[in-house]
Amino acid sequence: MQETPLPYPLLDDDELDRLDDFLDSERVDADALDLVSAHGLLVALAVAPREVPAATWVGELFHGEPDFGSDIERNEILGLLERLRRNAIEALEHGQLPELPFELELGGIAPEETPIGDWCAGFMEGVFLDEGAWFQGNEESAATLLLPFMALSGLFDDEPDMAELIDDPLRLERLVQQLPELVLDLYLHYRVPPEAPKPTPRKKRPAGRGDKRRR
Template identity: 75%
Template structure:
């Protein structure tokens, strides 16, 4: 596939909306353990991909690590609306076969993933998976583990596991995975959200006249 055939990643929120969320998530009115903008972006993209919808009553407290000190109901509604819009826009982009634009430079630059926004985003994504882990692995555990491996590896959350630690030393492999992240998100969406098409019955071929009947030679 040439570069012209590759769809350009699409932003899930405009810069103004991202700045607004960033300011709020970095404020003292939000718990220190809450996800930051990068982590929240990954978290909400995971919810867009998830095999089943997770209600806001479940994911909002997880994202904020409790209830923020909103100034008033208006601020609460506006903030939650932006978060929901990000999730919804991710679904729209992926449903159309597009790629999500991720809010960081797509290279590690020789750093360990967990020392970069890439690791923060993937850790947020995995937090979204953990919300309903059973659903992600219900249908085909092996396929799910394979498809989620890049996110797990780049998140740094599994660094203590021997297999992960060994893979994490391969810098070239990690850089390739970072470049592929938007495509890997789309692959997950197609796997979980787009049911395979039922194959259409093939019409029976008619053979040439006389074929299928054996005639005796005289």
């Protein structure tokens, strides 16, 4: 029986603490994403069907230009964010599960009141940056794959189709536990093309009088 791979950390603890301190400081806009939401956004960008320009997602994450203390600090913070995104791509490309910045359990609390909801809301922000690409082609399949992230984000509680899932605590708990695998499923769906079927070899015709060349 194949063992579930251990979660792969996208940054080490010191790097996450550095980002957390900066995003929680007064030098960023009050509406800027916090560390957990930013993590979700960047993982979504790692999964996304096509690249989103850095200027676009940086602007969404910070809601404007932060008050960086120097060019060195600016390069450091933006470099950590980009490395988190690139590490997520690298992990998913090798079939590894990304380590998420929270415990994978709700404990009876509504998702939107937990870091899980914040992370999923950040993930959906990444989807909204290029929504057309996510739903292009097979819209129904994309909606099914994104449904757990939508349900846990708390952004779609008013949607009639979401009520049955949101009102089922046990099902929500299972979705939380499956989040890393669901991220990998999305990556495989969008980033790994299906294998083309091998061509069927042509059968050789048996030799006969009809195969002789005319003289």
